[in-house]
Amino acid sequence: MSFYGEISKYYDYIFPVGENQLNFIKDCAGSPGGRILDVACGSGGYSIELAKAGYLMTAVDIEDGMVEKVKTKAAENGLSINAFKCDMRELEEKVRERFNAIFCIGNSLVHLANLKEIADALTQMKHILADDGCLVLQTVNYDRIIKFNLDGLPTITNDEFGVEFVRKYKFKKESNTIDFNTTLIIKKGDSKAEYNNSVELLPLRSSELAWALKEAGFTTFDFYGDFKYSNYTEDSPSLVVKAR
Incomplete structure (x- = not known):
């Protein structure tokens, strides 16, 4: 999937x-x-x-x-x-x-x-x-992301459903793009699954x-x-x- x-x-x-x-x-x-x-x-x-x-x-x-x-x-x-x-x-x-x-x-x-x-x-x-x-x-607000060279957004956590969503940014000045790297973590009991994705965004x-x-x-x-x-x-x- x-x-x-x-x-x-x-x-x-x-x-x-x-x-x-x-x-x-x-x-x-x-x-x-x-x-x-x-x-x-x-x-x-x-x-x-x-x-x-x-x-x-x-x-x-x-x-x-x-x-x-x-x-x-x-x-x-x-x-x-x-x-x-x-x-x-x-x-x-x-x-x-x-x-x-x-x-x-x-x-x-x-x-x-x-x-x-x-x-x-x-x-x-x-x-x-x-x-x-x-x-x-x-x-x-990409004015803010670029001004402060921020490397991501706050991680979203929903403990009730065992979900964590990690969001990281990497600004590439030469191409004027951002690599948006995410990890979706699903916890069920003692098991944990991770789904990683990377997509290029326009800042x-x-x-x-x-x-x-x-x-x-x-x-x-x-x-x-x-x-x-x-x-x-x-x-x-x-x-x-x-x-x-």
């Missing part, structure tokens, strides 16, 4: 739904009943909670295991969520609706190869937004994201340091965006 296939079984224990994130998305989407697209949805925790709140949800991810997880959870909760496999670079090809809100959080955007791909993906998101639609983005600076949003046709956007609407600075842990 692939790393992401394995992690899909434990995703909710590593990345539980956050109340601040959920409220931020609801603020962007407006009243229940509107259509929302969850891009790079993972196991669909946010789509599930938003569907429960009355929003009409579409959820897409590039990993089959994640999409199947969303479908299973939706069925278990008696919810209708349109979940299917889709790369964020092919949204206009595969998504046939327009949305009141689109969100792409969890540092997913920086898995694209370069700034042009990011601008192209954002352009597609803009095209499938309603005229007054709102986009929410969230990445790690997207705030100025570069501002350029890409303008290229995509967004005319107004605000940057925040978290989902509590804190002012964004180079020292913020995250870069959160609300754009129209």
